[in-house]
Amino acid sequence: EPEVTQTPSHQVTQMGQEVILRCVPISNHLYFYWYRQILGQKVEFLVSFYNNEISEKSEIFDDQFSVERPDGSNFTLKIRSTKLEDSAMYFCASSVEGAVNEKLFFGSGTQLSVL
């Protein structure tokens, strides 16, 4: 079965530094998402992306966050100036169509640790 690939699996950074989390969605998928999960808490929606623009974002996704699809395969999440509270598992997901009634494929996540 095709997979969503995320790199790195674990990222450690200093507070205030910029980080870029990378994702390769499934090749024929058109809708891309980022979710995050703070340890011990529920998974939270961050942003959805379609046709090279953000289609929806949550209140968590403030000006410190940005997403980009720099080429035909990668989908990145950038955090400009990391804070301690950004420490979480970040999941990328993709789907063929936008409605979540289509199967959403999740990557295996990037664990971000901000020190």
Next chain:
Amino acid sequence: AQTVTQSQPEMSVQEAETVTLSCTYDTSESDYYLFWYKQPPSRQMILVIRQEAYKQQNATENRFSVNFQKAAKSFSLKISDSQLGDAAMYFCAADGGATNKLIFGTGTLLAVQP
């Protein structure tokens, strides 16, 4: 706004037995989808089963089935013949109606005893 509630932080079941995980939700949408995701220690999110709200028939996937009570806004997951590999965190989720996002519950940690 949609909300999803899982009232059982932890559950335990004996191998080969049956266990039911509870989930309630609240939505103003008339058409929506409900999901159960499994998150093993690797923390990958794996879709277990999904239910379309307009379908009265409960979804089934092998040993996994749901009891969908639309009027009560209840969506429980039944795991039959539990196996050691079923041990994981289970998240109930609902789609956001006209949006493309999933709303997750807080999860139920399932332990399977040999």
